[in-house]
Amino acid sequence: MNKSAVTVMTAGIVFAAISCGGQQSSPKSSAELLEQRCSACHPASRATDKKKTAEEWEATVQRMMDKGAKLTGEEKQTLVNYLAATYKP
Ligand code: HEC
Numbered sequence: 001m002n003k004s005a006v007t008v009m010t011a012g013i014v015f016a017a018i019s020c021g022g023q024q025s026s027p028k029s030s031a032e033l034l035e036q037r038c039s040a041c042h043p044a045s046r047a048t049d050k051k052k053t054a055e056e057w058e059a060t061v062q063r064m065m066d067k068g069a070k071l072t073g074e075e076k077q078t079l080v081n082y083l084a085a086t087y088k089p
Pocket residue numbers: 034037038039040041042046047050060061063064065067068069070071079
C-alpha cells in the first residue's frame with residue numbers, strides 16, 4: 001500500500017522534471033531563434049552589439065522580416081521580448 005503510493009509519487013516527480021526539461025531545451029528558445037534566424041545575412045552579433053528599447057527592437061525585427069528574415073508572428077514576439085529584456089539601453 002505505502003510502497004505503491006511512493007512509486008506513484010516518484011513517477012509523478014520524474015514526469016514533471018522531464019516535462020519541464022523538455023520545455024527548456026525546446027528548439028524555439030529565444031537565443032536559438034536569434035542564432036538561427038538572424039545570422040543568415042550578418043552575424044547575430046549585429047543585433048547583440050546593439051542596445052534598443054522594446055519599440056526599437058520591434059521596429060528592427062519588423063524591418064529584418066521585410067528584408068527576408070523568416071519568423072512567425074509568435075516567434076517575432078518571443079524574439080522582441082528577449083532582445084528588449086537582454087539588450088536594453
Ligand atoms: C534577409 C537578410 C537579413 C536577415 C535574415 C536579418 N537581417 Fe538584420 N540586417 C540586414 C541588412 C541588409 C542590414 C543593414 C541595413 C539596415 O540596417 O537596414 C541589417 C542590419 C541589422 C541591424 C543594424 C541596424 C539597426 O537597426 O540597428 C540589426 C540590429 C539587425 N540587422 C538585427 C537583425 C535581427 C534581430 C534579425 C533576426 C530577426 C536580423 N537582423 C535578420 C539583413 C538581414
